[in-house]
Amino acid sequence: MTQVEPLIVGGIPLVRLSGTVTERSGAELASKVMGAIFYSSHEVRPLSLQQPRLADKTPP
Numbered sequence: 001m002t003q004v005e006p007l008i009v010g011g012i013p014l015v016r017l018s019g020t021v022t023e024r025s026g027a028e029l030a031s032k033v034m035g036a037i038f039y040s041s042h043e044v045r046p047l048s049l050q051q052p053r054l055a056d057k058t059p060p
Helices: 026-040
Strands: 003-009 012-018
Touching: 003 026, 012 026
Parallel strands: none
Antiparallel strands: 003 012
16 A cells, blocks of 8 residues: 655655555556645645746847
8 A cells, every 4th residue: 555645845745655556547646645745734825836947038
């Protein structure tokens, strides 16, 4: 059975997986991971704020 242990470091959710993976697909595992993250957070605001991946460096 896959054990999912969510950790929140600096507002960013991280996950530690352990045990045998028993889910039949990646979608089932992703659902379990996302559920663990969701239920571990008691805050009403998002865990991490969206930030642009690349700085906007368009020429004038």
